Amino acid sequence: MLQFVYYTEGEDDIVLSQQLQVFLQVADSGSFSKAAQRLFVTPASVMKQINALERRLGLTLLIRNNQGVLLTAAGRSLYEDGRKMRAYAADAVTRAKKAGGRDGVTIRVGSSLLNPSNVLTDLWAPLRETYGNYTFRIVPYEDTKEQILLVIASLGDRIDVLVGSFNSRSMQARANYLPLGTYRFCIALPEGHRLALRKTLTLDDLHGERVVMVKSGDTEQIDEFHHLLKREHPQIIIEEASYYYDVDTFNLCGQQGLPLLTLDAWAGVHPSLVTLPLADLDYGISYGILYAKKPSEAVRGFIDIIKRHIVGSAE
16 A cells, blocks of 8 residues: 655645656656656656565566556556545645644755755744745756756746756756855765865875866856866866766766865765865855746745845845
8 A cells, every 4th residue: 555655746746646746747747767857857767766666565566678668457447546635635635734823934945965955954044034925935946967957947837946057057047046145166085085084185295196177167266266177287187077967977076086076065076075175275165045937936036035035135
């Protein structure tokens, strides 16, 4: 029997298990890969959820083939009942809101390993009492370099806002960006690296090292840093990664023993990497909120509050 668990995909889904929600999306999409795109996760994550659901039920729900997936008789039965359960859940939430006299605004905040939602919710904490009608719904997503632009382009559909360092021209062409503050450039080193026991680093310390960093050409601050190294520290060998980091970038540096240009906010992303500040360089990059080019009235009101109380007070 399906357990009823809390699920952060949406208020309408709070009584439906995550596995059932994923199953319904796969059935609607017709394949694991299409469902993964709509859920902003990897196909492997979707497949893992479906396999776990089938094991729990002791049933085969889907027939897998090269064209996608087909529902079995058991899968069709669960799909039809699952849709009814989803509709009933939506009605239940509506009735609960009405009974509680709630007339609030919910902002859906995306959260990932590199761009966690707590950056925004912590900034909002002093305003919580004043704007008690605002609540946050945390929506997990996977910010792989293959998925991140799709996530940004679809802001307003499943996620209202993202918070993080989104200075890429490609990203800002797809969404509005409101800077909130600055992250500092640092260097992440594998634990066994010759420099890993230092408290701080200088660029001179990195002479002769192959340093992994974001590819030039899409972010102004990154381009400037590339030019600085080529001009003043040609002894540092630049190893260009993609335009965007993901967890695989950190894994690569950990496995190959390479220094990585990173941010102070990412100090705890990888357990085998030590993050050290650059003592001779006051260099940083902005972080802020991404939201849709054409935001909803609720999101527009939320952004106005942020501008007035957080951005305005910092100026």
